Amino acid sequence: MNRPMRTRRQATLASLAAELGVSRTTVSNAYNRPDQLSPELRKRVLETARRLGYPGPDPVARSLRTRKAGAVGLLLTENLSYAFRDPAAVGVLEGLALACEDAGVGLHLVPASPGREDVAAVHRAGVDGFVVYSVPDDDPHLAAVLQRPVPTVIVDQPEVEGVDRVGPDDEAATVSLANHLVALGHRQVGVLCMRLARDRNDDFVPMSRQQEAHYHVQRTRLAALARTFEAAGVAWESVPVVERFEHNVDDGASAARQLLDAHPRVTALICTSDILALGALAEAGRRGLRVPADLTITGFDGIAEATRAGLTTVHQPVLEKGKSAGRLLLGAADRVAPKVITLPTELRVGTTSAPPRTAEERWFGP
Amino acid sequence: MNRPMRTRRQATLASLAAELGVSRTTVSNAYNRPDQLSPELRKRVLETARRLGYPGPDPVARSLRTRKAGAVGLLLTENLSYAFRDPAAVGVLEGLALACEDAGVGLHLVPASPGREDVAAVHRAGVDGFVVYSVPDDDPHLAAVLQRPVPTVIVDQPEVEGVDRVGPDDEAATVSLANHLVALGHRQVGVLCMRLARDRNDDFVPMSRQQEAHYHVQRTRLAALARTFEAAGVAWESVPVVERFEHNVDDGASAARQLLDAHPRVTALICTSDILALGALAEAGRRGLRVPADLTITGFDGIAEATRAGLTTVHQPVLEKGKSAGRLLLGAADRVAPKVITLPTELRVGTTSAPPRTAEERWFGP
DNA sequence: TTGAAAGCGCTAACAT
DNA sequence: ATGTTAGCGCTTTCAA
DSSP: OOOOOOOSOOOOHHHHHHHHTSOHHHHHHHHHOGGGSOHHHHHHHHHHHHHHTOOSSOHHHHHHHHTOOSEEEEEOOSOHHHHHHOHHHHHHHHHHHHHHHHHTOEEEEOOOOSSOOOOHHHHHOOOSOEEEESOOTTOHHHHHHHHSSSOEEEESSOOOTTSEEEEEOHHHHHHHHHHHHHHHTOOSEEEEEEOOSSSOOOSBOOHHHHHTOSOHHHHHHHHHHHHHHHHTTOOGGGSOEEEESSOSHHHHHHHHHHHHHHOTTOSEEEESSHHHHHHHHHHHHHHTOOTTTTOEEEOSBOOHHHHHTTOBEEEOOHHHHHHHHHHHHHTOTTOOSOOEEEEOOEEEOOSSOOOOOOHHHHHHOO | OOOOOOOOOOOOHHHHHHHHTSOHHHHHHHHHOGGGSOHHHHHHHHHHHHHHTOOSSOHHHHHHHHTOOSEEEEEOOSOHHHHHHOHHHHHHHHHHHHHHHHHTOEEEEOOOOSSOOOOHHHHHOOOSOEEEESOOTTOHHHHHHHHSSSOEEEESSOOOTTSEEEEEOHHHHHHHHHHHHHHHTOOSEEEEEEOOSSSOOOSBOOHHHHHTOSOHHHHHHHHHHHHHHHHTTOOGGGSOEEEESSOSHHHHHHHHHHHHHHOTTOSEEEESSHHHHHHHHHHHHHHTOOTTTTOEEEOSBOOHHHHHTTOBEEEOOHHHHHHHHHHHHHTOTTOOSOOEEEEOOEEEOOSSOOOOOOHHHHHHOO
């Protein structure tokens, strides 16, 4: 296999046209509108191009002229490491990539880790639109994106007025899950949740932090839980909620440990994601707690691993979510009203939820 | 939260300058070189910009002018689904993303699924360079990339003369693995390998196809195995090799099944990836074969799941691989000689390899 | 079928 | 500290 010489770009469309003694239009047409010139001429153009080492129209110049970048930006305020490790996130990414592929446009990942305050990368991205995936409502990158005069679609969170959004009905989904637990008879519950704000708090969460959470999805789920359990006679202030900044199985386990150490009498652990729930499951095993006999554990998302583990959870179509976001963005040409797509969710009762044991059973066995 | 009106871009740097009665340079400086103008003037510029709804310098125009796109392209001739599901690939991606993040440049995924012949997306990508990850040597997208007058780094495969490359020494790594098996006494072996060409062949692989494989990594590994086992007195033509187009655990299992059904006497299954090996492990379990007592199984890559499963495998630093590729590309400014980075590999003997049972043991137990 | 003219929006010398 | 001048390389009316 041979490499063409890699000198700096010497030939341009103009120089090629000059060499050929034709106009630039003709050369441009040779590449973009083959039907606009005779096959022989076109052949001559392409051959001369090869001879001169002209690599074809410069994509950036073309973009400037056509006002189309041919790419959508993805803003993801999370280390890609974690994004890639969470199957739910991977599903969204995959769906988005599929939509982009169908449209023949690139997917431009914008460098924006949680710590980074530098939003220049957002300004520098040559894209026709942005998909923003699950960022806090006070994220500076998000603000920078919204500044840009291109369409934007937000996936999951936050909710921003006037901006397209796709996500599940977290409220309703969470209520259905909570009702399931209430119906089973659980009144002493604990919650493991994901990051609630940009500052790290790997600890119990006071009410104020729950209510002011900058991650709308978490806030909504907590609020829905609170409302449902209050209605069942549970004082929410007394319900322990443990937060984790990083989203992975190990942190789920450590959160469960922290919660169970302090509140050994909870009968159910409600996790706002399957990943956390998987960790909780592991911790329960380590403690010799049988699930669901001794402890009920629930998740959220419905990832494959969760299904395999028999987890009671709320399933949401993550691949669809990514696809919808992509299609929504790509078709956003000149829609007027902002669009919100609400995805269906489904409560999937598995083998990790059951009625709590009575006090008697606790002492004497079932 | 409020959205600014989203009319089509009306204000430009020029119109803003006119409105302010200053030159365009000054406005440009306000954004790009704050130290080049008085703080008051800068403030006035920025305020007027906000008032006029000027979103800051257009990234594409800037790129055209500066000849810097601020992004690197990633060519990955695989459905992203599979790329994301293979931890080894995810590691590479992650490392690359990290390098990009450090440099503050975006990562532009080029739509190029295996089936797609349309290389326009490569031409259209406004990037400063390409990373090409594991594609067949006859891939049209690769050819298109090499046409572009920007630096390119190839990860793993193929080897192209004059192009930077980063990857392990597959030859040496495979030989060390093969020697391990030879030393254990295995002479009746079978191989499960990944896709060897762009056409699908979920079946046994004749010698010709092994030798002409368009995926250089697979070709090298097979050749190294062949050479080592031949040296140990094994006629390679008699060694069954089964290929799978898709790279996932289930296909690994079905490949193992196909091979073991036809060759029940093999004592070792050599897999060219951990993913396939994990599948083989599952299939062995299904058949009631004990590993390694009844069957030795080896992998390649050293992913976490493999380590957890105790797989004997060759570990390679995938995260480093991605990082190196990114750094190599971003530092490629005006290097002269092409650079090849060979990553260290390490044979990790786990609990899935052991001496074959003797014929006697086969009948009477250990 | 081909060409001429007019920018897309910006930045970087080089003045002043 | 600010302005002037010249493009970056291309596509696209419009006219011939």
